[in-house]
Amino acid sequence: MKRFLFLCAASLLAAAACGQPSVRIAHGPYLQQVSEDGFTVVWTTTVDAAAWVEVAPDDGTHFYAEERPKYYDTHIGKRRTGQLHRVRVGGLRPGTTYRYRIMQQAVLRDEGNKRVILGEGYGSDILKHEPYRATTLDPSRERIECWVVNDIHGRDSILRQLLADAPERRPDFVCFNGDMLTQIESVSELFDGYLDTAAELLSPAGIPIFATRGNHENRGSASHRYLDYFPTPTGEAYYAFRQGPVFFLMLDCGEDKPDSDIRYYGLAATDAYRAQEAEWLRQVVASDAYREAPLHVVFLHMVPGGKSSWHGEQEIRRLFVPILNEAEVDVMLCGHYHRYGWIDDGSRGTNFPILINSNRDKLVVKADRRGIDLEVIDPAGTTLKRHRIDSRSADTAPDRRP
């Protein structure tokens, strides 16, 4: 006990001597990259810190009943320090709920190889007595529900209205389908524009975010840091996952104009990136994991091009649509136009329907192996549109797994 008190006193003295404030949680946490065997927790702190996540099963025991496993914020074999923290929790069971709390120690003094002094620990349990929760994905789930919002463009109050009942309804996840900001000039814009509200409403309920990048998220001084805040399993802005009967393709649309456009200042390299993405897409739709799933849903911010479309949409049609037309896609969910649309006449070259969600409504997606129900709901909670899509492969349902 004496030793403990001595260490506490030494830590406080060191903090005071360094003139450093205690570390506090600045933004978050929010859940990213949830998979069948893990999840990633993202948050920021008020000062540079070393962070970790402690995880306990959701079994009714007290979080402090025993020492819980710690997962550190590491990168290439070393703990990271800084204000942004991304901790991967792995080795978990599918379809299982876990409790977690986030912890950090301020970097009181960093003299490089000579000396590093960390401060006292500070964690989410001090702000919030209930631990957070996270549930791993489960391909055997019979029925799933996810919500989609897009083109918020930093209108935080609209997002708050659209997600207000998420804590009660508890969808499996919320998809931010692009253009959540008009540009990413600074990291604080991300939080002020929508992520603070998202974390406040979604994280206590254990609802993860799956994001796609819109054309506008390519713009601004901090746009190159997008993946720092929305890490993906591929390390790219495109990725895929399965939840319940649905295989989700999360595609990156790139920019809307040609790379040479004067508004991009010579910095756009979208065309090559979309071509790289198309090669990845070709491999994913050929995989067993894709083919075994009863249903396939594509999230993509921009819409495949029509006759009068801009360059980006034309490239999406040229590069992605031929691959998707061979891949039994049940529906593609887009944004970008800021108004509702339903395209099932093949006018965009697709052999699957496209739903375009507006910039002020949310789309509720419910699916089981027989099909998908889509519901467009306005901020007041009124249902504006409904669509039903029966599974394209009813002959092979309930599942294509051998």
Ligand SMILES: [Fe+2]
């Ligand atoms: Fe857009």
